[in-house]
Amino acid sequence: MIKVTLPDGSIREYEKPVKALQIAQDFDPELAEKSLCAEVNDKLVDITYTIDEDAKINFPTFETDEGKEVYWHSTAHLMAQAVKQLFPSTKLAIGPAIEQGFYYDFDREESFTDEDLQKIEMKMKELIAQSLPYHRTELSKAEAIEIFSEMNETYKLELLEDIPEDEIISSYKQGDFIDLCRGPHLTDTGRIKAIKLLRTSGAYWRGDEKNKMLKRIYGISFPTEKELADYLQFLNEAMQRDHRKLGKDLDLFSINDEVGPGLVLWHPKGAMVRHLIEAYWKEQHLKKGYQLVYTPHIGRASLWETSGHLGFYKENMYSKMDIEGQDYYIKPMNCPFHISIYNSSLHSYRELPIRLAELGTVYRYERSGVLHGLMRVRGFTQDDAHIICTPEQMDSEVEKLIVFSLEMLKAFGFKEFLIYLSTQPEDCVGKKEDWDKATASLAASLEKLGLEYKVDEGGGAFYGPKIDIKIKDALGRAWQCTTIQFDFNEPERFDMTYIGADNTAHRPYMIHRAVLGSVERFFATLLEYHSGNLPLWLAPVQIILIPITDAQIEYTRKIEEQLLEQGFRCEFDARSEKMGYKIRAAEKSKIPFMCIIGKNEEANNQVTLRQHTVGDLGAMNLEEAISILRQKL
């Protein structure tokens, strides 16, 4: 007798071993139709899997992450089959499902062209029409090696080497195509309804740039054409809200060839937004007990030797410059300067924690291929601070910091965050017990605050563990903003001390932290998040004044004066164009409010307000208009 716990919690008993699919059909025929695989005791298996003992069972559909993963993974196999049929000499590497779709890496001399992709897509559709079953075979390692060496799939053999001798290895076969794979898979290729190959790229074998560069094809698939069309539409919309496009359209910033790649020119409107972000940032930091500092952009080589940057960070630093025979470097980080400020005088434990904050512009070498709009640049401004505290203060400082960071991000409208805790890497400085203590402190704070987070095992900096908070861009790519990092390295190197209650010198703890991360990246994410429709308090131009005819220019000027007096940022469209034209222009430049003034308004001493994307709010007197505006601030 086998007891099966069904998705709704009920239990059904079977006399004999039974296939998952059968259970699904008995439970809910509609679900059985839609289920892509089975989840037996929290392990994903084929829907054809036979259950021979008591089990808890679930049936993931495409609506679930597990279902999508299986669906896309099977599509990756299908694509590989098509590629092998069209280009038989191609060797297979790996082909997993990813967050949005799947890819497969191939070893082939030639690159895949757009025409190749089309051919592959056509071939995939043929194979879909044949509804080829995905057939699972379990093998010993020796058998697997035999099969894949016969096929000369050297990458698969390399993968096999890493699998322990006694482990059961599985392969999946559909039609004439066989692949080393853990599974599970769909029942057959006919389950895949709508496919699209999206792009090609290069990718190193096993992600290591010392290895051969393979040819990767990315694609996606869906159970219906409609879902595919929706997804392509989403990609299209994402393009519209790309910060690089918005930056150009709204004249916020540019990156100029002659100035240099990765170096940002902030145009007046972008600079206004940045100013507003920074002003808010400063205000908040002062409220939280931070002290503002300013530090130079370059420092002597000896400073960077003391800090250790010339040892461990040299690859990201620009080459030295010579000043009267002395070597100087442009700063990739602000910490040595902040520490120098701390070290400029003696500190008592009573002064701690000391929190030194600076919007510090740093320059880091980034390889040309990684630059990306404002998200990855070579010169950027960190909203940096260093918290120097006693070991006892560490917990409460970390906790305050997490709360503060989330508050700040929420103030700009962000609601969803990805939080990571990165732990001790192999190469690192500091004692293990310090690491454990600091890591535990970070984890404890996150848990105390009830925040969900992922642990990035060994992902810490070499000088300490850290918490990172990431925000997603328009395409769902996550970008790091907040980082809270312990530092066991620099307090030692700079011999930082404070005088304790016992009147002897002690080594303080130091936390590096950036809440927004970099102003450039944060600004970009902010733009994408709001699709360029910045909240009123951040909009570079808040109100555009639109006189309907020249006759109202004088009256409109008076209104403008009063709005400016009230602290609003205004623009005036005095062109001799029709109102509709000016409204269109204002809508396109995403100005939050329009103040439209014709002869009626002037006669009644009123203004007409129109809100961006909302429309006409009607005529009212100026006081009313101002109170509406104030409410939106």
Next chain:
RNA sequence: GCCGAUGUAGCUCAAAGGUAGAGCAAUUGAUUUGUAAUCAAUAGGUUGGGGGUUCAAUUCCCUUCAUCGGCUCCA
């Protein structure tokens, strides 16, 4: 840095081995307009840079720079 694609007017895009064209934006003039484009005229480009092939290159080839999509790395 590596793999691939791209680079034409401020923006979006055409064309083609015989020295480039449109729409929008800009400028000027006319128009004085009631909630997403009034009309006309003008101006704007050594087709990213350098080199080569050719009688002729913006087009073909090489090289270099930059951008885009990834890999790798990170704020």
